[in-house]
Amino acid sequence: MYKLIIKGGKPLKGTIKAAGSKNSSLPILFSSILADEAITLSNTPQLSDISTTLRLLMSMGADFILESDSSLFVDSSKLNNLVADYDLVKTMRASILVLGPMLTKYGKAKVSLPGGCAIGTRPVNLHLQALEELGAKIEVKNGYIYAQTDGLVGTDIHFDQVTVTATENIIMAATLAKGTTTINNAAQEPEVSDLCHCLNKMGAKISGIGTLIITIEGVKKLHGTDYFVCSDRIESATYLVAAAITGGSITVKNTNPQVMRSVLGKLIEIGADIKTSKNSITLNMNGKRPKAVNIKTSTYPNFPTDMQAQFTALNTIAEGHSTITENIFENRFMHIPELMRMGADLNLEGNTVICKGVKSLTGAHLMATDLRASASLVLAGLAAKGTTTIERVYHLDRGYETIEEKLKLLGADVERVQD
Numbered sequence: 001m002y003k004l005i006i007k008g009g010k011p012l013k014g015t016i017k018a019a020g021s022k023n024s025s026l027p028i029l030f031s032s033i034l035a036d037e038a039i040t041l042s043n044t045p046q047l048s049d050i051s052t053t054l055r056l057l058m059s060m061g062a063d064f065i066l067e068s069d070s071s072l073f074v075d076s077s078k079l080n081n082l083v084a085d086y087d088l089v090k091t092m093r094a095s096i097l098v099l100g101p102m103l104t105k106y107g108k109a110k111v112s113l114p115g116g117c118a119i120g121t122r123p124v125n126l127h128l129q130a131l132e133e134l135g136a137k138i139e140v141k142n143g144y145i146y147a148q149t150d151g152l153v154g155t156d157i158h159f160d161q162v163t164v165t166a167t168e169n170i171i172m173a174a175t176l177a178k179g180t181t182t183i184n185n186a187a188q189e190p191e192v193s194d195l196c197h198c199l200n201k202m203g204a205k206i207s208g209i210g211t212l213i214i215t216i217e218g219v220k221k222l223h224g225t226d227y228f229v230c231s232d233r234i235e236s237a238t239y240l241v242a243a244a245i246t247g248g249s250i251t252v253k254n255t256n257p258q259v260m261r262s263v264l265g266k267l268i269e270i271g272a273d274i275k276t277s278k279n280s281i282t283l284n285m286n287g288k289r290p291k292a293v294n295i296k297t298s299t300y301p302n303f304p305t306d307m308q309a310q311f312t313a314l315n316t317i318a319e320g321h322s323t324i325t326e327n328i329f330e331n332r333f334m335h336i337p338e339l340m341r342m343g344a345d346l347n348l349e350g351n352t353v354i355c356k357g358v359k360s361l362t363g364a365h366l367m368a369t370d371l372r373a374s375a376s377l378v379l380a381g382l383a384a385k386g387t388t389t390i391e392r393v394y395h396l397d398r399g400y401e402t403i404e405e406k407l408k409l410l411g412a413d414v415e416r417v418q419d
């Protein structure tokens with residue numbers, strides 16, 4: 001295993017390029033199951049979750065080639081094994097996204113229940129309920145989902161609560177269903193829209209993209225396509241917070257400020273100078289200490305839960321008091337005890353953290369637990385006085401492409417060392 005060693009206190013300066021979106025690439029890779037031909041993706045990030053997805057698709061009979069220009073050629077058109085095995089699914093919950101495509105294309109699927117993770121129990125009841133409404137027969141036993149259908153039939157689906165991957169599963173299932181499906185209270189996250197745009201390039205008929213009501217008219221088949229995956233808004237925002245927490249000034253290129261308004265609004269509130277162009281964002285703290293800012297996570301276009309841990313880290317050294325309320329996941333606070341070991345003044349009351357900004361944190365030996373909590377520990381280490389060591393950085397590698405390289409580009413003193 002590897003750990004990161006960070007010597008904190010250096011304001012980050014410079015320019016980096018955002019990677020392609022993890023949470024776009026994953027559903028789009030699984031959508032390759034729907035097509036009768038291969039798809040070619042560009043701008044997919046080099047992350048362990050992507051390799052896990054490719055391994056899972058390969059275990060089901062798919063082929064892929066990583067081209068020299070780093071585009072990804074994926075042919076999942078002829079699967080010969082309709083089982084998503086526990087050993088692979090347990091490492092990545094998003095594997096549940098094989099269910100909709102497999103069911104609608106082949107009429108049956110056996111998918112391991114993903115199980116919970118550090119941030120919550122992560123149930124999949126909304127996925128299964130909606131697939132049953134489309135005509136699937138579903139049984140859950142021995143830790144597996146057994147699903148089958150003689151042919152899915154489009155219908156009106158209503159999600160009681162907004163759910164990103166359940167929306168994506170139903171969109172994919174509905175593309176080859178008989179008739180029309182309408183999804184009410186659909187997730188509006190940009191990654192859902194990116195999946196829809198790719199599916200439409202493959203011949204699907206999806207409208208209402210990016211709104212609460214998405215309509216999918218079933219078609220007979222989907223063909224191959226090539227698709228450029230959108231940039232990762234959470235990776236981009238994480239680096240902007242890295243600059244903010246160290247009082248630096250950076251530019252993130254190949255990103256899309258249009259889908260980051262709620263986060264950029266909060267960065268302006270902490271006192272950052274933000275300049276944007278069509279595909280870049282520049283943040284400059286002008287050497288100032290950030291001001292504390294209150295956060296309430298919600299669904300898109302409001303403040304994303306995937307940025308909560310990072311803004312909690314920012315608030316620990318900000319001027320003033322703040323409250324951070326997590327409304328999406330029941331246990332997305334694994335970073336709190338670790339930040340407190342660095343001297344943060346935090347109190348957790350239910351789903352709200354009460355934070356009193358301190359002048360500075362001190363470096364410590366920390367343990368990463370989940371993807372975004374790990375990112376918040378890196379941010380705290382960049383700002384802290386002294387050295388911070390973060391164990392189990394494999395959590396970070398799931399969502400941040402070569403994180404230490406990008407941080408070094410920005411002047412951080414960070415090394416990845418073997419345990």
Ligand code: EPZ
Pocket residue numbers: 022023026094120121122123124125126127128161162163164165166191305306328329330371372399
């Ligand atoms: C997606 O997870 C993202 N993952 C998460 O990003 C992100 O935090 C989350 O959406 C919210 O934006 C991917 O896109 C691969 P949900 P997902 O279904 O789809 C409850 C990261 O860090 N729920 O929108 O699993 C659920 O427990 C990851 O990149 C049910 O109760 O999240 C949660 O409380 C972490 N039953 C709420 O809905 C269900 O069947 C929203 O979850 C499904 C969800």
